[in-house]
Amino acid sequence: MSNGRWNLNMLQDLFLPWEVEAIMTIPIARNVGEDKWAWNWTNHGGFTVKSAYYQAMEAKKTQATSTSKSVGGSIWKRLWHSSLPTKIKNFGWRVLHNGIAVKANLLYRGMGEDRRCPVCGEGDETIKHALTLCRDARSIWRLSPLRMEIQEMEDENVSQWCEKLAATIVQESWWEIFWNLLWGIWLRRNAWIFKRKQVSVKDLIDKAMRFTIEYQAAKESVKDGLRSEGPGKKKWHRPREGSLKLNTDAAVLAGGMIGFGGVVRDSMGEVRLACCGRMDGRFAPDIAEAMAIREVLAIAGAAGFREIILENDCLKLISQLKKHVLENSSFGNIVKDILDYVQAFNVVSFNHICRSGNTVAHNLA
Template identity: 35%
Template sequence: MKAKSMDDAATSSIPSSKIYNNLWNTKVPSKIKLFGWRVIHNSIAVRGALAKRCMKVDSNFSCFGETEESLIHALAQFHEAHIVWYVSPLRLDIPCSSSLSFCEWYYSLVTNFKEKTRWDLFWCILWGKWLKRNAFVFEKRKIEIVDVMLKAYGLVGEFAKANEKRGVVGNSDQIIQTWSPPRLGFYKVNADATCFNANVVGLRVVMRDSIRDVMAATCCTMKGEFKIVVAGALAARHALTIAMESGLLQILLEMDTSILCHKLKNNIRETSTLGSIVSDILYLGSLCSSIEFSHVGKQ
């Protein structure tokens, strides 16, 4: 009852309709909305909550040191969780108060978040943090922070694209392929971009070797309104730059934009924004020991 009273006090000035509308109006998969509803109602089975229900579990989780595993600590205050929120485009600096509940933190965001698209990314990152925690608990497997970020960006962008009303597209863009490793000695660099509504584009890059090991990965955002093919070109240029800085010079650069891939393969340079970026990519490619370009459909 004490926890409930604290949460009631925190929400006294915020209409309940606004609290739930922020969740139900987000453009994310239904499973994430259901997860969000359970989080808001504090019904997620973290160890601290299970211990309070008199279940025989150790409320202190080794992943968090000697601290009790509470909802706010697992999803926001724990060191790695704190980093994810701070480096994300949301730029959230989480209060470290031990008395802060998740609901209190969430309600403060309801007041401060003005852009609806921020909620899409918020819930996808939160979902990724929960999956990361579960992978450690049940599989003793560590998911890297960058993978949490890439997955969250991907969920936002792919869900938006899946809900767009599109006309008929060419066969090359309808092909869906599975990822395959590069041949021995080469590194496959996958570059992708997601256009958000608030004049922001997210760039994602993952580099793997022939045995599927991740050699490097990065994600970042750029301000500006870009066509999807230009955003894809920006991602490809960023990917090639990071790969070369990492010492990877035998590269298979894979992208999901067939138009961009065609221009790169055929050395087509034009006087345009896209043409300028294509020229940059081709120049960087000329500095590599070997480079190939390929197109892969969205999965």
């Protein structure tokens, strides 16, 4: 750790890629207190019977997945309840039921004459070949964050392969990455056949990772009311005369990065300070917003500002800062950091602003 952030180069030297990914989801509080117990399966870190019951049911489902022999059982339930767009879930259902239009399936139904893979030309294009055994598909799985070496599956079909992986990929984010990669391989195949467009292996992996993060962030923002707005667009309003207003925002970027931005403006709307930066880490949206406030507040304090109105579009965060609520969680630790920073100011007030009124800070992030 350095300056409240993970040392990415050191982590990459010491841990495997998937371990680094997991570590980078843990935000670091700068004012570390005493160790305390926290329940991992609630946002606030407190135990509830409901969360324990839910986890018991999930464990039961996972066990059923590892022993299930039927397609469309536990693996389909897990896929359907994943944080994935409906189009990818429907694609997954067709994959599990041998229902996508590869050449072998088309020929079986009396359409077409050639079974050869149009991408590599080295074998019959079955679903198994197109998504796993094709030369480029093997490269994608090997170079992706999943680091999978695809072996010849002999009598095993794709649905059985997916069931086996479902038993080993416990973390939901990796399960979602797996399906986004499968979807990307299929789209890449179609782009070559119908448009003669060659999508590089690197671009496909980057797009799958970026899509996984952005889709999850969008769902979380809706769930937590981070971007809740009334009808119509709402604009930023200048503070009263003699006051300064600080707007902050965070953005989830490609490559496991979080962007932050902040701008201080006076009663005339003139910019008194603007800043932006990036942090390594794959944080939940609410944590990213809290870390953005922490970073920008420190910069504003170093610039000499002591009386500000702080605005952000994360309703949950602003609500807890106003009420001085400290969850027993990573999010609560960052909120405590912010409240500690505030002690160095003369006056700080917190306001929630709708997404459309926070565009300058958003563009900086």
